[in-house]
Amino acid sequence: MDRTRKRLPRSVREREIVEAALRVFARHGYHAAVVDEIAELAGISKPMVYLYLGSKERLFVACVQHASRTLTVAFRDAAASGDEPELRLWRGLSAFFHFVAEHRDSWVLLHRQAPELSAAITDELAAARASVLAEVGALVRRGIEEGGADARLGAVDADFVAHTLVGAADSLADWMAGHPDETPERVALRLMNMIWLGMRDVLDGELWTPPPPPAE
Amino acid sequence: MDRTRKRLPRSVREREIVEAALRVFARHGYHAAVVDEIAELAGISKPMVYLYLGSKERLFVACVQHASRTLTVAFRDAAASGDEPELRLWRGLSAFFHFVAEHRDSWVLLHRQAPELSAAITDELAAARASVLAEVGALVRRGIEEGGADARLGAVDADFVAHTLVGAADSLADWMAGHPDETPERVALRLMNMIWLGMRDVLDGELWTPPPPPAE
DNA sequence: AAGTAGACTTACTGAAAAGTAAGATTAGAG
């Protein structure tokens, strides 16, 4: 990648290796990712990767932690400011779309891995995903409480909404890739309007229910 | 798997191989999946897989086509019946959740693969995913039109809603795995209420917009 | 200038897994 064959201190090189690994793991998935390719992308030879990061598995875990930390921080910072719950939710969603659009690899790394991997990796991924969902769930929960809902809706429902939002956002990130004119803010706004207005109605007690079957 | 070492006609054996491959590919992803494991699960030895299906890549494509066909048919059948657009949408979503819960492997195979695979596989996956989205999009579009919306909302918006629904449903399938008391119908109903009521408001012209920033 | 610690490489080993060659077994037709 870089023609300047410069020697770098360990801390810097480690960061570069993790960044390169993030890209390769996201593009190919854990198993298909080749350590040699990661090394080449980092401008270094393979034994350096093993010297600094230990093994392919630990390198992957380091990537997951990096991606998870970055995403959580970006989201929390954006969602912390603002007085009204709607505003906070919108800012959080905007930040989320910004993140997913700009750091596509991190999101893909966390959410597009095959189910069965080693226990260490599975645990780390589960923790990272749970962290995102907890962040969104907390935001929704505060929105529901401060938005003036009665106590009918409990933790289960905030969790439900959080899953809905995260899943929708994931899918809409793909949609954005095919609509380059759309900004993260506009997408977040549209999603807001669908979810939030509907949720408000539901909180007000309005429900659509299917008609009973004619005969059974 | 089966102790009765019975010889089976090619057509039957092929079906069994594809079903076994579907499970293994879904669990491990394309690259980490091992053909020997697929063969063992199908109760057969590896060369049979190659004799009947040609190569690992073509076997995967066969799996994708199988999963895509099954899903599309199940969804279309369920969503075809019903007079009102809401009812059709609800039935379609219910069928979708049923499918994802019962044929988890098929869904995972289609939607949890690493981005960079061979051109043949990428194309097949893209076609399958587009097929699902087109199906959902058509349902939403009819719902919008017959639901009495003016013509403001065009194809782009149905597409947007379709992506939202599919993404949310994908994520909620995970959520369902941790809530075994929830039925696909109940989940579909809740999602309906969030999306449909919100969409109705949006179609009626009601919009939430963020307040302008204080100074810029 | 000499020594040394840390950054870095070439060149290997061993295991895993895609794909194949060559032939064994069995169900059914004549």
Add this chain to the structure above:
DNA sequence: CTCTAATCTTACTTTTCAGTAAGTCTACTT
């Protein structure tokens, strides 16, 4: 019963890739 075609297997070859041994090179200290 015999022949044949289809089903199925054992036992390879070859490639790819994680991980390592055995150093070399260079920046910095004293």
